Amino acid sequence: MKHREEALALDRADPLAPLRDQFALAPDTIYLDGNSLGVPPKAAAARAQQVIGAEWGEGLIRSWNAAGWFALPRRLGNKLAPLIGAAEDEVVVTDTISINLFKVLSAALRLQDARDPGRRVIVSERSNFPSDLYIAQGLIEQLDRGYELRLVDDPAELPEAIGSDTAVAMITHVNYRTGYMHDMAALTQLIHQSGALALWDLAHSAGAVPVDLNGVAADYAVGCTYKYLNGGPGSPAFVWVPKRHQDAFSQPLSGWWGHRAPFQMDPVYQPGPGIGRYLCGTQPMVSMALVECGLDVFLQTGMHEIRRKSLALTDLFIDLVESRCAGHALHLVTPRAHTQRGSHVSFAHPHGYEVMQALIARNVIGDYREPHVLRFGFTPLYLRYVDVWDAVETLRDVLESESWRAPEFAARGAVT
Amino acid sequence: MKHREEALALDRADPLAPLRDQFALAPDTIYLDGNSLGVPPKAAAARAQQVIGAEWGEGLIRSWNAAGWFALPRRLGNKLAPLIGAAEDEVVVTDTISINLFKVLSAALRLQDARDPGRRVIVSERSNFPSDLYIAQGLIEQLDRGYELRLVDDPAELPEAIGSDTAVAMITHVNYRTGYMHDMAALTQLIHQSGALALWDLAHSAGAVPVDLNGVAADYAVGCTYKYLNGGPGSPAFVWVPKRHQDAFSQPLSGWWGHRAPFQMDPVYQPGPGIGRYLCGTQPMVSMALVECGLDVFLQTGMHEIRRKSLALTDLFIDLVESRCAGHALHLVTPRAHTQRGSHVSFAHPHGYEVMQALIARNVIGDYREPHVLRFGFTPLYLRYVDVWDAVETLRDVLESESWRAPEFAARGAVT
Numbered sequence: 001m002k003h004r005e006e007a008l009a010l011d012r013a014d015p016l017a018p019l020r021d022q023f024a025l026a027p028d029t030i031y032l033d034g035n036s037l038g039v040p041p042k043a044a045a046a047r048a049q050q051v052i053g054a055e056w057g058e059g060l061i062r063s064w065n066a067a068g069w070f071a072l073p074r075r076l077g078n079k080l081a082p083l084i085g086a087a088e089d090e091v092v093v094t095d096t097i098s099i100n101l102f103k104v105l106s107a108a109l110r111l112q113d114a115r116d117p118g119r120r121v122i123v124s125e126r127s128n129f130p131s132d133l134y135i136a137q138g139l140i141e142q143l144d145r146g147y148e149l150r151l152v153d154d155p156a157e158l159p160e161a162i163g164s165d166t167a168v169a170m171i172t173h174v175n176y177r178t179g180y181m182h183d184m185a186a187l188t189q190l191i192h193q194s195g196a197l198a199l200w201d202l203a204h205s206a207g208a209v210p211v212d213l214n215g216v217a218a219d220y221a222v223g224c225t226y227k228y229l230n231g232g233p234g235s236p237a238f239v240w241v242p243k244r245h246q247d248a249f250s251q252p253l254s255g256w257w258g259h260r261a262p263f264q265m266d267p268v269y270q271p272g273p274g275i276g277r278y279l280c281g282t283q284p285m286v287s288m289a290l291v292e293c294g295l296d297v298f299l300q301t302g303m304h305e306i307r308r309k310s311l312a313l314t315d316l317f318i319d320l321v322e323s324r325c326a327g328h329a330l331h332l333v334t335p336r337a338h339t340q341r342g343s344h345v346s347f348a349h350p351h352g353y354e355v356m357q358a359l360i361a362r363n364v365i366g367d368y369r370e371p372h373v374l375r376f377g378f379t380p381l382y383l384r385y386v387d388v389w390d391a392v393e394t395l396r397d398v399l400e401s402e403s404w405r406a407p408e409f410a411a412r413g414a415v416t
Numbered sequence: 417m418k419h420r421e422e423a424l425a426l427d428r429a430d431p432l433a434p435l436r437d438q439f440a441l442a443p444d445t446i447y448l449d450g451n452s453l454g455v456p457p458k459a460a461a462a463r464a465q466q467v468i469g470a471e472w473g474e475g476l477i478r479s480w481n482a483a484g485w486f487a488l489p490r491r492l493g494n495k496l497a498p499l500i501g502a503a504e505d506e507v508v509v510t511d512t513i514s515i516n517l518f519k520v521l522s523a524a525l526r527l528q529d530a531r532d533p534g535r536r537v538i539v540s541e542r543s544n545f546p547s548d549l550y551i552a553q554g555l556i557e558q559l560d561r562g563y564e565l566r567l568v569d570d571p572a573e574l575p576e577a578i579g580s581d582t583a584v585a586m587i588t589h590v591n592y593r594t595g596y597m598h599d600m601a602a603l604t605q606l607i608h609q610s611g612a613l614a615l616w617d618l619a620h621s622a623g624a625v626p627v628d629l630n631g632v633a634a635d636y637a638v639g640c641t642y643k644y645l646n647g648g649p650g651s652p653a654f655v656w657v658p659k660r661h662q663d664a665f666s667q668p669l670s671g672w673w674g675h676r677a678p679f680q681m682d683p684v685y686q687p688g689p690g691i692g693r694y695l696c697g698t699q700p701m702v703s704m705a706l707v708e709c710g711l712d713v714f715l716q717t718g719m720h721e722i723r724r725k726s727l728a729l730t731d732l733f734i735d736l737v738e739s740r741c742a743g744h745a746l747h748l749v750t751p752r753a754h755t756q757r758g759s760h761v762s763f764a765h766p767h768g769y770e771v772m773q774a775l776i777a778r779n780v781i782g783d784y785r786e787p788h789v790l791r792f793g794f795t796p797l798y799l800r801y802v803d804v805w806d807a808v809e810t811l812r813d814v815l816e817s818e819s820w821r822a823p824e825f826a827a828r829g830a831v832t
Contacts, residue, residue, distance in 0.1 A: 024469070024473045026473060026474045026476060029476070031476060033476065033477045036477050037472075037476060037477045037480075039472075039473065039476065040468055040469075040472050040473045044468055044472075045465060045468050045469060048464045048465070048468055048702065049461060049464070049465070051649075052456055052460055052461050052464055052648070052706075053440070053456075053461060055649075056453075056455075056456050056648060056649055057440045057442060057455065057456045058442045060442060060445070060447060060449065060453060060455065060781060061449045061452050061453045061781060061783060062776075062781075063649065064453075064649075069649060069650070095511070095512075095515070095697075096511075096671065096696060096697030096698055096699075097697055097698075098669065098671030098672070098696050098697035099511070099515060099669060099671070099696060099697060102668075102669055106558065126683050128683075129672075130672055130675070130678075130681050130682060130683055130685075131671045131672035131697060133683050133684075133685070134670045134671055134672060134674075134675065134685035135669070135670065135671060137670065137684070137685045138666070138667075138668040138669060138670035138685065139668060141668065142522065142558075142559070142668035143558070143559075151683065177681075226698070232468070232472060232700075232701070232702055233467075233471075233472055233479065233480075233485060233700075233701035233702070234485070234698040234699045234700045234701045234704070235700055235702075236700060237697070250554070251554075252518075252554040252555060252557065252558035253514065253515060253518055253551070253554060254550045254551065254553065254554035255512065255514030255515070255547045255550055255551060256514070256545075256546055256547035256550060258550075259546070259550065262546075263786070264786060265546050265593075265785065265786050266546060267542050267544075267546055267549050267567065268549075268553070269546075269549070269550035269553045269554065280512060280514050280515060281511075281512025281513055281514035281515060281547060281653070282512055282513075282642070282650040283512075283650045284648075284649075284650045284651055284652060284700040284702075284703030284704070285648070285649035285650045285703070286464065286648055286649070286651075286700075286702050286703045286706060287700030287701070287702045287703040287704075288650070288700070288703075290468075290702060360478075365476060365477060365478075367477060369681065370679070370680060370681050
């Protein structure tokens with residue numbers, strides 16, 4: 001692409017363009033960080049008022065039933081399910097990714113212990129999102145039964161790392177830093193061939209790329225609603241367990257919301273049937289209700305339409321950065337192959353931190369990840385092709401003018 | 417009390433009366449269920465708009481720092497601390513009670529294992545809130561190291577049940593059903609004399625009765641912000657760990673928010689110093705921000721003032737029910753002694769469920785707990801003495817007219 005007008009023409013032809021109007025977008029801002037925190041759906045403000053005014057204020061305690069609060073984790077789970085290839089009653093929206101990971105990792109180890117005892121290795125990647133590794137470490141230390149976390153440095157090492165000693169492979173589908181996307185079908189198959197279970201983290205996948213959990217016969221999954229799903233800052237996460245695993249065991253965070261009859265006040269835990277046993281305690285209803293505003297936008301389109309535009313946006317961004325910012329020491333970190341790319345693009349730069357600060361000061365908002373990485377997220381529901389053009393022009397100007405060298409952008413010290 | 421006018425006179429003399437104006441109270445409703453879900457502070461609606469509009473919508477990802485989101489669990493913890501006798505940097509607002517209980521119960525067992533191995537009993541009460549028992553059961557089953565949950569049926573059995581085999585006593589300060597309140601100082605001392613650790617659940621205590629965790633030298637505590645603290649439906653819970661225990665161990669839910677440097681993306685978990693290591697994953701910011709609106713009301717008074725009015729309200733309620741509803745098979749479940757009473761009052765009635773439904777239909781909202789128990793909560797920040805009078809008059813009318821026998825109140829079948 002050579003001219004801004006070409007980007008405008010793409011926007012005019014974009015079938016997703018009308019959805020942009022459903023988001024409350026900050027004026028004069030190009031927001032390329034929806035992979036970290038999505039923007040508010042316009043419906044969110046009114047929904048919050050409804051929850052606080054009518055449901056909490058007037059309905060009061062009755063709203064747990066009358067306003068459907070108690071059922072909301074399951075209802076939202078069913079609404080989210082089609083985006084990730086899950087079936088009805090296989091997903092609940094609840095707690096945080098880390099907490100949900102603890103639940104399913106515990107369940108996975110227990111399942112393996114019952115059907116093939118002695119497998120003591122959890123395989124993952126050193127470049128996985130750290131919290132996932134921390135949860136595995138916490139569980140391993142707590143269990144104190146000789147479990148081991150085996151980390152590979154490159155996806156290519158996974159086939160060798162996953163073997164007859166492996167209980168579970170805990171893989172994040174799209175890498176938070178590089179944007180690298182695994183082949184979920186092929187890797188799940190490989191994991192199963194070794195007799196291991198496949199646990200997927202969909203933090204950077206749900207709402208960003210097509211996912212077919214049942215289609216690939218995955219075993220467990222967790223994910224996030226505040227990134228591409230636009231649920232709001234820290235909105236509750238989700239957990240998926242397919243029907244074939246749901247009733248095998250109860251997970252150790254066995255709070256009353258997972259009990260088969262929570263209001264009978266039974267002193268002995270008896271897990272409810274199905275996915276409900278992955279619930280634990282009372283959920284934050286104002287934050288949770290807003291998740292629905294984000295999901296409702298997805299009902300108006302489909303993941304394949306979103307994926308088509310996502311690839312067009314990231315292709316265009318890579319092309320423009322490499323053509324218009326050539327010679328500025330930017331190095332593409334994200335794979336070029338469509339099959340290996342999520343919905344964000346990372347470029348390394350020796351002064352990545354300062355360059356990102358200078359961009360943010362110009363209202364082009366991406367983020368920075370150690371080491372050296374400028375990260376740009378592309379969310380097809382509200383981003384335009386012209387935003388990509390304008391963002392790259394701003395980047396070019398920051399680099400050519402060297403405005404990133406201004407002292408205010410170096411607060412944390414230069415990365416050398 | 418014989419006349420409604422006497423109640424009105426008490427309201428005119430009540431130093432807490434002006435605080436009622438800070439709550440968005442449903443018209444024509446007498447709300448006696450603030451022990452289950454507090455009412456909205458008026459500030460909550462505007463605060464939600466600020467979080468959604470300015471912080472999320474305009475600040476976007478920058479608000480994690482600029483709007484103080486990341487620091488909020490600790491800042492709110494410090495604001496809550498004085499209500500429970502905690503010091504600065506000993507409380508965080510995060511996750512749910514059940515999740516926080518799992519953290520501190522895990523930490524307590526680990527601490528005992530290090531200093532006095534072999535203690536394998538967790539003592540609690542069969543009448544404890546079930547989720548607490550479920551979490552203990554889940555942890556015991558997961559650890560699979562011979563731990564045992566020993567439940568007593570009466571508080572008087574606790575001294576005998578807590579012994580040299582006891583790792584931790586997990587006690588709820590105020591019983592959710594009966595309103596019975598333990599002597600926290602005496603029981604903590606007894607627990608310590610046996611070499612056990614004292615873990616307190618403050619769900620029905622925080623904001624309801626004075627608590628002095630450091631004064632009694634308790635070991636761990638968890639509690640709730642959506643009951644007497646008026647944080648909103650399912651608002652995040654809190655966890656207290658005194659400075660002397662904070663750095664002993666990290667808890668097993670070791671997510672990135674508990675890491676000493678979360679944004680360095682270290683693949684190895686290294687717990688942060690202090691209470692921060694009891695954090696786990698990203699928190700729901702809209703729900704969490706509203707917790708502050710509730711806490712801000714408490715800054716304008718003190719727990720001893722609140723306790724004085726709470727006892728006056730519950731005394732009056734007991735007196736009026738027993739005098740004006742005499743002969744209607746109501747049996748007081750809550751202790752008469754002030755030292756043993758929380759801030760709610762329970763009466764058993766053979767048709768408790770139907771009577772409560774009939775009351776709710778008349779806009780006197782309490783709740784029902786199996787078996788037979790009518791439960792009425794008294795929150796001094798927004799309840800008036802005249803509300804107590806009017807509630808009892810409504811109860812009297814429901815009982816004398818036998819309006820509770822109407823078929824619409826018997827949906828779940830009569831309790832016989």
